[in-house]
Amino acid sequence: MNTLVIAATVQAIEPLGYTPAGLPLLRLQLQHDSEQLEAGLNRKVQCVLPAVLIGEKARLTLQTGDQIKAKGFLSRRSAKSTQVVMHIQEIQLIQQLQILKEF
Amino acid sequence: MSNANPAQSPVSAPRIVRVVLDVPLDQWFDYLNPGLPVLPGNRVVVPFAGRQLVAIVMAVTEDTEVPASKLKAILQVFDDVPLDAATLKLLRFCADYYHYPFGQTVLSALPLRLRQTKPATARKQWAYRLTTAVHDDALDKRQRVLARVIAALKMQSECSEAQLNTLSGSWRKAIAPLLANGVIIRREVVAVRPSMPASAEIPALNAEQAQAVTAILAQRQQFQPWLLFGVTGSGKTEVYIRLLEAILAEPQAQVLVMVPEINLTPQLESRFRSRLSQFTLVTLHSHLSESERLQHWQAAQSGAAQIVIGTRLSIFTPMPHLRLMILDEEHDSSYKQQDGMRYHARDVALVRAKQLQIPIVLGSATPSLESWYNATLDAAPANATAKKAAYGLLRLTRRAVAEAQLPQITCIDTVQMPAEGGLTPWLKQAIEHRLQRGEQSLLFINRRGYAPVLHCSACQWVADCHRCSAKIVLHLRQRVLRCHHCGEEQKIPVQCPSCGNPDLRPVGQATQRIEETLQQLYPQARVARVDRDTIQAKDALTEVLSAVHAGEIDILVGTQMLAKGHDFPNLTLVGVLDTDGALYSPDYRASERLFAQLMQVAGRAGRGEKAGEVLIQTAFPQHPLFAALRTQDYETYANTLLQERIVLQFPPAAYVAVFKAEAQEYALVEQFLKALVEAARHFIMQEVAQFTQLPTVYDAVRPGLARLNRMERGYVMLQCQHRGSLQLLLRAAVAWARHHPLQSKIRWVLDVDAYDV
Numbered sequence A: 001m002n003t004l005v006i007a008a009t010v011q012a013i014e015p016l017g018y019t020p021a022g023l024p025l026l027r028l029q030l031q032h033d034s035e036q037l038e039a040g041l042n043r044k045v046q047c048v049l050p051a052v053l054i055g056e057k058a059r060l061t062l063q064t065g066d067q068i069k070a071k072g073f074l075s076r077r078s079a080k081s082t083q084v085v086m087h088i089q090e091i092q093l094i095q096q097l098q099i100l101k102e103f
Numbered sequence B: 001m002s003n004a005n006p007a008q009s010p011v012s013a014p015r016i017v018r019v020v021l022d023v024p025l026d027q028w029f030d031y032l033n034p035g036l037p038v039l040p041g042n043r044v045v046v047p048f049a050g051r052q053l054v055a056i057v058m059a060v061t062e063d064t065e066v067p068a069s070k071l072k073a074i075l076q077v078f079d080d081v082p083l084d085a086a087t088l089k090l091l092r093f094c095a096d097y098y099h100y101p102f103g104q105t106v107l108s109a110l111p112l113r114l115r116q117t118k119p120a121t122a123r124k125q126w127a128y129r130l131t132t133a134v135h136d137d138a139l140d141k142r143q144r145v146l147a148r149v150i151a152a153l154k155m156q157s158e159c160s161e162a163q164l165n166t167l168s169g170s171w172r173k174a175i176a177p178l179l180a181n182g183v184i185i186r187r188e189v190v191a192v193r194p195s196m197p198a199s200a201e202i203p204a205l206n207a208e209q210a211q212a213v214t215a216i217l218a219q220r221q222q223f224q225p226w227l228l229f230g231v232t233g234s235g236k237t238e239v240y241i242r243l244l245e246a247i248l249a250e251p252q253a254q255v256l257v258m259v260p261e262i263n264l265t266p267q268l269e270s271r272f273r274s275r276l277s278q279f280t281l282v283t284l285h286s287h288l289s290e291s292e293r294l295q296h297w298q299a300a301q302s303g304a305a306q307i308v309i310g311t312r313l314s315i316f317t318p319m320p321h322l323r324l325m326i327l328d329e330e331h332d333s334s335y336k337q338q339d340g341m342r343y344h345a346r347d348v349a350l351v352r353a354k355q356l357q358i359p360i361v362l363g364s365a366t367p368s369l370e371s372w373y374n375a376t377l378d379a380a381p382a383n384a385t386a387k388k389a390a391y392g393l394l395r396l397t398r399r400a401v402a403e404a405q406l407p408q409i410t411c412i413d414t415v416q417m418p419a420e421g422g423l424t425p426w427l428k429q430a431i432e433h434r435l436q437r438g439e440q441s442l443l444f445i446n447r448r449g450y451a452p453v454l455h456c457s458a459c460q461w462v463a464d465c466h467r468c469s470a471k472i473v474l475h476l477r478q479r480v481l482r483c484h485h486c487g488e489e490q491k492i493p494v495q496c497p498s499c500g501n502p503d504l505r506p507v508g509q510a511t512q513r514i515e516e517t518l519q520q521l522y523p524q525a526r527v528a529r530v531d532r533d534t535i536q537a538k539d540a541l542t543e544v545l546s547a548v549h550a551g552e553i554d555i556l557v558g559t560q561m562l563a564k565g566h567d568f569p570n571l572t573l574v575g576v577l578d579t580d581g582a583l584y585s586p587d588y589r590a591s592e593r594l595f596a597q598l599m600q601v602a603g604r605a606g607r608g609e610k611a612g613e614v615l616i617q618t619a620f621p622q623h624p625l626f627a628a629l630r631t632q633d634y635e636t637y638a639n640t641l642l643q644e645r646i647v648l649q650f651p652p653a654a655y656v657a658v659f660k661a662e663a664q665e666y667a668l669v670e671q672f673l674k675a676l677v678e679a680a681r682h683f684i685m686q687e688v689a690q691f692t693q694l695p696t697v698y699d700a701v702r703p704g705l706a707r708l709n710r711m712e713r714g715y716v717m718l719q720c721q722h723r724g725s726l727q728l729l730l731r732a733a734v735a736w737a738r739h740h741p742l743q744s745k746i747r748w749v750l751d752v753d754a755y756d757v
Helices: A098-102 B085-097 B102-108 B144-155 B161-167 B171-180 B207-218 B236-247 B262-275 B290-302 B312-316 B345-356 B369-375 B425-437 B511-521 B540-549 B590-602 B624-630 B634-648 B666-686 B723-738
Strands: A004-013 A024-038 A041-054 A067-076 A084-095 B016-021 B029-032 B043-048 B051-061 B125-130 B184-189 B224-230 B254-258 B281-284 B307-310 B322-327 B359-364 B392-396 B408-413 B440-444 B453-455 B473-475 B480-482 B489-491 B505-507 B527-530 B555-558 B571-576 B613-618 B655-663 B711-720 B747-752
Touching: A004 A041, A004 A084, B016 B043, B016 B102, B029 B043, B051 B102, B085 B102, B085 B312, B085 B345, B125 B144, B125 B161, B125 B290, B144 B161, B144 B171, B161 B171, B171 B184, B207 B224, B207 B236, B207 B392, B224 B236, B224 B369, B236 B254, B236 B262, B236 B322, B236 B359, B254 B312, B254 B345, B262 B281, B262 B307, B281 B290, B307 B312, B312 B345, B322 B345, B345 B359, B369 B634, B408 B624, B425 B440, B425 B571, B425 B613, B511 B527, B511 B555, B527 B540, B571 B590, B590 B613, B590 B624, B590 B634, B613 B624, B624 B634, B655 B666, B655 B723, B666 B711, B666 B723, B711 B723, B723 B747
Parallel strands: A041 A084, B224 B359, B224 B392, B254 B307, B254 B322, B281 B307, B322 B359, B408 B613, B440 B555, B440 B571, B527 B555, B571 B613
Antiparallel strands: A004 A024, A004 A067, A024 A041, A067 A084, B016 B029, B016 B051, B043 B051, B125 B184, B453 B505, B473 B480, B480 B489, B655 B711, B655 B747
16 A cells, blocks of 8 residues: 655646656655644644656646645655655645735 | 580570679579670670579680580670679679679679669750749749759759759759749750859968879879878868879879768769869769669760769779779778678779779878778888788878868866766857857767667666667657667657656667757757758758858757768867767777767867867766877877787788678577587688688677677677688688578678678
C-alpha cells in the first residue's frame, strides 16, 4: 500500500513539459501546513514535498500560491537518490490565490 | 583447333570471345562469336544462367577449354567506345590487390546505364536561359523554386540541368509555364559548358603558392606524388587552378580533381567554372541522374571533358589524356569505399598516376598519417625494409587572405566550469558577444538527433536497438528512436518497459537538443541546424549555406558536415561541444581523425578579415591533442602519432588487412574465423621461404559493435611490414575462404588496408 492524501499550497511550479513520448508532465513543489494529533497531543506540521503530475491532469492551470488537495503515491526521485517524490494521481483545486486575481 | 566446328563462324573473326561478368566468381567466361566485330574492351550481351548479362570482352582468341557443345554465343555487341587498356590495367590491379572478383570490379566501375543490356543512350541535355528581363515583383511569392531558378539564370547567362538540380528537385515543373510562353528558352548541349561572368577576381599567388606551382610543373612529365600541406584557408584551391591552367594548355590534356564529399563539388565546381571557363568540365558523383552520369562519363572517356571533378567513384573513369590528378582533402575517410570492393581512392589514384607516369597532388591541412609518413620518410627512416617513393612535400603556412589570422583556440575545462544544456557559461557569453556584434557562430557537435540515450531514472533502463549491440538515439522532433547503425526505428515508449515509469529522460546532447536550447536562450537569434536529418533534400544544404553567406543565420549548429571546405567570412566563433568520446576510443585512428576534424572545424573561424575564436569544451584540457591543436601544430602531433604507430606496428608503419565475418549465430563466425586463423598460420609455416617478412595473424575477436543488424560479427586481423608478403598470405586466405564449407552460412569480406573494424 502506498497512498498519500494531502492538502497543500503550490510553492513552486515548473512550466508544463512533456515526456519523450508526449505525455504532459508538470513538476511542482508543495508546501504543507496543518495541525495533527500525535500521542493524543495537538501539534503543528510543516513540510515541503516535491511532486509530479503526469498525464492530461498536468494541463490544469495551476499557479504558485494555489491551494490544492492531492492524492497519490510516493516514489524515490531516482535510482541513485533517497529523496521522495509524490506522484499525484488525483488533484483538486481548493482555492486559487486571490491576490493574483486582483491584479 | 583440331575439333573446330567449321559451320560456326566466318574465317576472319576469331572464334572465341573471353569475357568478364558482374558475378561473384573470379574467372573469365568463354563465348562463341557468331561473326560480330568484337574488340577487347567492348561491351557485349551474353546468356548466363538463364539471364542476359552485360559482359566486357577481355580477349578474342581461337582457343577454349570449354567443349563446343557447352559453348554459347554472344548475343550482341554494343558499338560504344571500348574500355581502354589503361583503365583495364588499373582495374586488374585493384581486383588483385583488394582480392575482389575481376568481373565485379570492372562492371562496378561503369555507370549503371552501361551495366544494363539496353543500349546506353544518355537523355538529351539542355541548357536554359532567359529571353527577357523578369522583375522580381512579377513573380508569385509562393513560387520559391521558380524565384530561385530565375535568380540563378539572371546571375549567369545560361544554366545546365545539373546546376538547376542543385537549386531544387522540382525546377522542371516550376519553369514549365515560362518555357511554354518563351520567357525561358533551352538549347540542347553536350557536356555542358556554361559561360560565366568573367568578373572573377584573380588573386595573386604568395611566395609559397607560387613555389608549389613551380615545383609541381617542373616534374609534370613523370610519376611524382606531391603532398600539398596547407593550413586551412591557405589557398590550396588557387594552386589547383594554376596547375590546371598550365597542364590544360597542352591540347587535349585532361585533369581529374577528386573531392571527398558530394557537398563539396558544387563549391569547387563553381570556382573552377568561373576561372577555367575555356575548358569543358564535368562532374561525377552519386547525386547525378543515371543519364547525366553516363553523359559525363562518356565525355571523360572520349576526351571531350578536360576537367573531371568527382568523388571517389570517379577514380575509375577512363580518361585517355589524363595528365594530372588532384585529391583535395586527401585525409578524408570518405575516400575509403566501405562496401563492395573496399578500395581507397587515394591509393588507387597513386597507382593510376604511377601507371600513367603523371604527377598527383594530395592536398590537405591535416594530411593522413599515411601521406605524412611518405612525405617525411627521409626525416624519419623508421622502416628500412619497405622502399617507398617519397612524396614531395609542399607547405603553405600562411592564410591566403592577407588580413586573415589563424583563429585563437582555447579549451574550456568542463570539470571546473560545468556545461548546462551542453553549453558552458563561457561559451554562452562568447555567443552573446557575436549576436551583439552581428557576427556568426558555429557550434560543432558530432551527433545528430535529440539525445544519444533515453534513460529511465527510476530503474536505470536504457533504450537499445533490437538489432544491434548499440543504444538507440532519440529523435524527438520525428518522435522516434532511431538506430544510427542499422536504421531501425522504434516508437518512443510511453513508459519504461522495465519498471513502468513514464518519466523517461533524454540524456546527453545532440544537434536537435542544442538547437532547442539555443532557441530558448536566444529567442531573437536565427538558428539553423545542419546534419544528415536536415539536409536530406537535394538542395537543403546549399540553401542553408547561402543563407549563412547572406547573413540570414546567426548561429549554426551542426555535425562534421559543416567542418569541410566551407568559407564563411562573417563567422568568428566556433564552439566545439563534447568530443571527449573520441579522445579515449579503442580505435587507433580516432585521435588522428579527431585532430583532423577539429583543425578543419577550427578553420571555419575567421577566414575573412575578422579574427576568429575557437572554444573547445572538454573535461581533458591537458590532453596532448589539444595542446597541439591550440598551437595549430599538426606536424608535431602527426610525428608523435607516427612514432606510436611505428612502435605498435600499425599503419602506415605496417600493412593491415581484416577478414570480417558475420552470421546469425556467433558460433558459426567463430568456427569459420578460427579455421581461417589456423589455415593462415599453417600456410605461413609451410611457405616460410616465400615470405620476405612473416605476417602476424591475430586471433579472432569481436568488434565494439558486436552485433549489427541482427548479424553477429567477428574479425581477424592480419598484419605485416611487407606489402608483398601480406598479399601472398591474402591470396591464399581468400582462396581458402572461397571454398570453405561454411561459406554459404556466413558472410565474409576482406578489407585490405582497413579503416576500421
